[in-house]
Amino acid sequence: MIADTQEWARLAAHADEVAGVHLRELFASDPARGEELTVGAGDLHLDYSKNRVTRQTLRLLTALAERAGVAPRREAMFRGEAINVTERRAVLHTALRAPSGERVEVDGVDVVPAVHEVLDRMHDLASRVRAGEWTGATGRRIRNVVNIGIGGSDLGPAMATRALGGDADPALTLRFVSNIDGDDLGDALVGLDPAETLFVVCSKTFTTLETLTNARSAREWLVAGLGDEGAVRHHFIAVSTNAEQVAAFGIDTANMLGFWDWVGGRYSVDSAIGLTLAIAVGPDAFREMLRGFRVMDEHFRGAPLDRNMPVILALIGVWNANFLGADTYAVLPYSQRLGRLPAYLQQLDMESNGKSVDLEGRPVGVPTGPIVWGEPGTNGQHAFMQLIHQGTRLVPSDLIGVCRPGREMGDHHDLLMANLLAQAEALAFGRTAEEVAAEGVAPELVPHRTFPGDRPTNVILLDELTPSSLGQLIALYEHKVFTQGVIWGINSFDQWGVELGKVLAKRIAPELIAGEAPAGGHDGSTDALIRRYRAARGRSA
Numbered sequence: 001m002i003a004d005t006q007e008w009a010r011l012a013a014h015a016d017e018v019a020g021v022h023l024r025e026l027f028a029s030d031p032a033r034g035e036e037l038t039v040g041a042g043d044l045h046l047d048y049s050k051n052r053v054t055r056q057t058l059r060l061l062t063a064l065a066e067r068a069g070v071a072p073r074r075e076a077m078f079r080g081e082a083i084n085v086t087e088r089r090a091v092l093h094t095a096l097r098a099p100s101g102e103r104v105e106v107d108g109v110d111v112v113p114a115v116h117e118v119l120d121r122m123h124d125l126a127s128r129v130r131a132g133e134w135t136g137a138t139g140r141r142i143r144n145v146v147n148i149g150i151g152g153s154d155l156g157p158a159m160a161t162r163a164l165g166g167d168a169d170p171a172l173t174l175r176f177v178s179n180i181d182g183d184d185l186g187d188a189l190v191g192l193d194p195a196e197t198l199f200v201v202c203s204k205t206f207t208t209l210e211t212l213t214n215a216r217s218a219r220e221w222l223v224a225g226l227g228d229e230g231a232v233r234h235h236f237i238a239v240s241t242n243a244e245q246v247a248a249f250g251i252d253t254a255n256m257l258g259f260w261d262w263v264g265g266r267y268s269v270d271s272a273i274g275l276t277l278a279i280a281v282g283p284d285a286f287r288e289m290l291r292g293f294r295v296m297d298e299h300f301r302g303a304p305l306d307r308n309m310p311v312i313l314a315l316i317g318v319w320n321a322n323f324l325g326a327d328t329y330a331v332l333p334y335s336q337r338l339g340r341l342p343a344y345l346q347q348l349d350m351e352s353n354g355k356s357v358d359l360e361g362r363p364v365g366v367p368t369g370p371i372v373w374g375e376p377g378t379n380g381q382h383a384f385m386q387l388i389h390q391g392t393r394l395v396p397s398d399l400i401g402v403c404r405p406g407r408e409m410g411d412h413h414d415l416l417m418a419n420l421l422a423q424a425e426a427l428a429f430g431r432t433a434e435e436v437a438a439e440g441v442a443p444e445l446v447p448h449r450t451f452p453g454d455r456p457t458n459v460i461l462l463d464e465l466t467p468s469s470l471g472q473l474i475a476l477y478e479h480k481v482f483t484q485g486v487i488w489g490i491n492s493f494d495q496w497g498v499e500l501g502k503v504l505a506k507r508i509a510p511e512l513i514a515g516e517a518p519a520g521g522h523d524g525s526t527d528a529l530i531r532r533y534r535a536a537r538g539r540s541a
């Protein structure tokens with residue numbers, strides 16, 4: 001286990017040595033760190049100097065990555081070995097952005113030609129919808145696209161469509177439906193004409209309760225609106241690995257785009273799951289995003305560990321979580337367009353690394369994936385940043401900014417970026433009691449107005465928010481999460497933890513329905529809540 005290694009012990013001893021050394025001192029004794037503790041990759045720049053690390057910390061962390069086998073494990077992933085051991089699968093989202101001509105084999109079969117075949121079909125489909133050539137059952141062009149999917153089949157396309165949405169075709173209305181709460185679909189359908197509406201049903205398994213329930217209700221809405229069961233094939237596209245279930249649902253498999261079991265849901269935005277995104281921004285922009293992913297893949301695969309952006313980000317995260325005791329970290333994009341990035345990364349990170357046993361099934365023994373959350377700046381500054389500045393908990397954060405705005409509006413962008421830089425500065429350096437007192441603040445208020453500082457941040461700057469830089473940013477975090485999983489010795493690519501709730505919901509659902517009697521036999525609390533719900537719905541016990 002990693003915690004039993006010398007490298008881990010050295011880091012623990014080093015953490016004791018540097019404990020109490022404030023970021024102010026680190027900068028005073030090593031002023032070059034602001035320039036030097038940075039790394040570039042593609043269009044991204046990472047400044048990690050405002051972390052509680054010395055150059056020695058970084059050397060020890062790199063030694064830990066070497067000891068954990070990050071480099072060979074990374075190769076195993078890129079080569080298509082079945083590193084998802086609990087599901088006996090390869091993990092090959094990187095093959096989705098491999099250029100045609102490159103070979104990536106799964107069980108001796110090169111998967112790249114199939115990837116490009118699907119990409120070409122996506123390209124064609126998206127172009128037809130955008131050009132008005134895909135018509136509905138009545139011959140009218142499609143003006144509304146409703147994406148139905150959940151988790152990995154929703155968050156990626158929804159996040160990326162919002163990020164790149166400035167380029168979306170204004171003639172198209174795009175909506176994303178994920179929740180089984182009828183208000184989600186109901187609200188999404190308001191104002192839409194069924195004759196002009198296309199549903200893109202995204203589900204890897206095509207067995208997901210939420211997605212199938214929403215898709216069924218969408219089909220009812222469509223058939224009721226158009227009065228024709230045959231309309232379904234003009235208004236539904238499926239993205240799935242399960243052709244049988246797609247056909248059973250009633251979607252023509254000619255209108256289905258496939259992908260493969262070696263693409264995990266939360267790693268699938270760059271597969272056909274991104275179809276709605278491709279319709280929104282255009283297939284060329286989608287391909288540009290894939291090239292961006294590829295830029296980061298090549299950097300991750302080729303750069304030495306101590307100059308490798310995803311590895312550095314991962315190691316700083318391990319330092320914060322395991323040696324400084326931070327249970328959580330905040331993602332703060334200073335970009336409204338990146339507003340859904342925290343939710344996307346929350347799934348990517350927490351579903352991947354929220355594990356407590358290692359690859360052999362033994363307890364990991366150290367804290368693993370942190371609690372990830374966040375909101376765009378500057379909104380967070382007027383809400384939760386108080387706790388990060390002056391609370392008792394350590395909350396490291398990633399502040400993400402875009403240098404050149406998509407839209408120039410007066411001085412908005414300079415003010416936005418000034419706030420990003422000011423937050424990182426304030427978090428690191430704070431304001432001492434002496435400084436506060438010197439400003440003439442009443443003595444009894446000095447403790448309240450003192451900022452301890454020493455709060456770690458990473459600042460990530462994109463030159464511009466483009467399809468390519470977004471691809472680079474997503475891949476950066478994918479590889480960061482992978483690297484952390486390797487260090488902790490866990491499987492970042494399964495998600496058994498979501499199963500139990502699904503099984504129990506299936507058992508409880510019939511107990512809530514009118515005409516059925518509750519079976520009982522749950523715990524006292526669950527049985528009482530079932531009775532209360534039935535009573536509120538006027539359903540007898």
Ligand code: G6Q
Binds near residue numbers: 150208211
């Ligand atoms: C992601 C998870 C999960 C999954 C959803 C939807 O990695 O596996 O979020 O994406 O449960 O699954 P389907 O695409 O099969 O409907």
